[in-house]
Amino acid sequence: MxxxxxxxxVARTGPAPSHTGGGTAAPSAPGHHPAEQPPARRRTGATAPGPCPETRPDGGLHDGPAAHSGHPGPExxxxxxxxxxxxxxxxxxxxxxxxxxxxxxxxxxxxxxxxxxxxxxxxxxxxxxxxxxxxxxxxxxxxxxxxxxxxxxxxxxxxxxxxxxxxxxxxxxxxxxxxxxxxxxxxxxxxxxxxxxxxxxxxxxxxxxxxxxxxxxxxxxxxxxxxxxxxxxxxxxxxxxxxxxxxxxxxxxxxxxxxxxxxxxxxxxxxxxxxxxxxxxxxxxxxxxxxxxxxxxxxxxxxxxxxxxxxxxxxxxxLPAAVWRDRAVTAGYLVVRRGRSVWGRVCDQ
Missing domain, CATH: 3.20.20.370 (Glycoside hydrolase/deacetylase)
Known part of the structure; x- marks a missing residue:
């Protein structure tokens, strides 16, 4: 792809798997360009909420009656x-x-x-x-x-x-x-x-x-x-x-x-x-x-x-009902991505 x-x-449902590519100067996912060497690290602290549940990168709003009613939308x-x-x-x-x-x-x-x-x-x-x-x-x-x-x-x-x-x-x-x-x-x-x-x-x-x-x-x-x-x-x-x-x-x-x-x-x-x-x-x-x-x-x-x-x-x-079809595709591929991610972490250890 x-x-x-x-x-x-990704604009509709989420991206496809990456291609297999060349090596890198630092460890990298397959198919990605080599990252440049980092300068001296600059870190600034930030206070932020704790982790949230897994979030899907879907590409559309839920469908519903308002999308097909023919009535003008809200102000x-x-x-x-x-x-x-x-x-x-x-x-x-x-x-x-x-x-x-x-x-x-x-x-x-x-x-x-x-x-x-x-x-x-x-x-x-x-x-x-x-x-x-x-x-x-x-x-x-x-x-x-x-x-x-x-x-x-x-x-x-x-x-x-x-x-x-x-x-x-x-x-x-x-x-x-x-x-x-x-x-x-x-x-x-x-x-x-x-x-x-x-x-x-x-x-x-x-x-x-x-x-x-x-x-x-x-x-x-x-x-x-x-x-x-x-x-x-x-x-x-x-x-x-x-x-x-x-x-x-x-x-x-x-x-x-x-x-x-x-x-x-x-x-x-x-x-x-x-x-x-x-x-x-x-x-x-x-x-x-x-x-x-x-x-x-x-x-x-x-x-x-x-x-x-x-x-x-x-x-x-x-938005229109086509979004639901897109999300069905995303849901299936998300299972694959999670499996790949878990395997990657195992290999990283």
Whole structure:
């Protein structure tokens, strides 16, 4: 399965197994690029809740009568309940995406319409760190929190700077960009891991995004399936990507997005220990107060997300019945992944 197919699969149900690939300088899962050597470890403490039960990285909301009733949906922010916030997951925003990113890209025109729709409906954007801070300051927030929406962008495509940033500026919006450090265009010798799916951000562009108030989060070094990695390689992916970003930006990096949305209790524990305060999965649900901050659910926005479906995402109207079929496939494959993960831990001992 190609890298593009994996991205498409996780947006719907979850990715396919990785290919068998070459060796690495450090222990790595099959098919992943070699991780760069870590600099001196930089660790900052973080107080976080304890482990939560196993979380599935599903790709859609539950179906229900509201999806087929034909009646207009609730007013923006009215259908989600106090403090519930949609976290939208984007990848590339491009009129001419590469074949590898097309299915999970949106056009600049569509993205501009989506931002205009959010502005017209009275939404305010927030970063992932901002969402956590708002919930800590105002638990069970009311009307203002119900109008919050978080925009996130995975991988670190160059259009986050060239296309997304100007459109965000137009509305005074913000976002979180999760960067795969080994894919940065000028990552540098010994850091570049190749495997880019499209033109990626340069360090200068990442710095400008940061200066403009866009949150920069980590997305590992090589974009592996974290739940399949040996513990030593898992820690390297989490700790080194964060350290590289902090060193270059001169600012704390406290959030992470799981590549492909895959995580487990072991992965979440490692994320806490690496000093992060929150991490994003996929799961196709609206974020709620009191949930595990290391398994924040997100809603996928892709090329075929039209205006009505986009409104359903941000107002928490239920999605079509096809989601149930996708979840059935995910449930079957999840059994396989858990078995592979257990075997990997046995081999790691």
């Amino acid at each position: 190609t890298e593009a197919a994996r991205h498409e699969a 923006p922010g009215r259908g989600r309940g106090p403090g519930r916030v949609p976290i939208l997951m984007y990848h590339s925003v491009s009129a001419n995406p590469t074949p590898a990113t097309r299915s999970l890209s949106v056009t600049p025109a569509a993205f501009a319409r989506q931002l205009a729709q959010l502005a017209e409906d009275g939404f305010t954007t927030t970063t992932i760190s901002g969402l956590l801070a708002a919930r800590q300051a105002q638990p069970g927030a009311g009307e203002q929190a119900r109008r919050l929406v978080a925009l996130t962008f995975d991988d670190g495509y160059a259009d986050a700077h060239s296309t997304v940033l100007p459109l965000l500026r137009r509305h005074g919006f913000t976002a979180t960009v999760f960067v795969t450090t080994g894919w940065i265009r000028d990552a540098g010798r010994g850091v570049d891991v190749g495997g880019r799916l499209a033109p990626m951000l340069r360090w200068g562009q990442i710095a400008e995004l940061h200066q403009e108030g866009i949150e920069i989060g980590a997305h590992t070094c090589t974009h592996p399936q974290l739940d399949q990695l040996p513990t030593r390689t898992l820690r390297h992916e989490l700790e080194h990507s964060r350290a590289v970003l902090e060193d270059r930006l001169g600012a704390p990096v406290s959030t992470l997005a799981y590549p492909y949305g895959y995580h487990s209790a072991r992965v979440r524990d490692a994320v806490r220990e690496a000093g992060y305060l929150a991490s994003c999965a996929v799961r196709g649900a609206v974020s709620r107060p009191g949930e595990d901050p290391f398994a924040l659910p997100r809603l996928t926005v892709r090329r075929d997300t039209g205006p009505e479906l986009f409104r359903r995402l941000v107002t928490a109207r239920r």
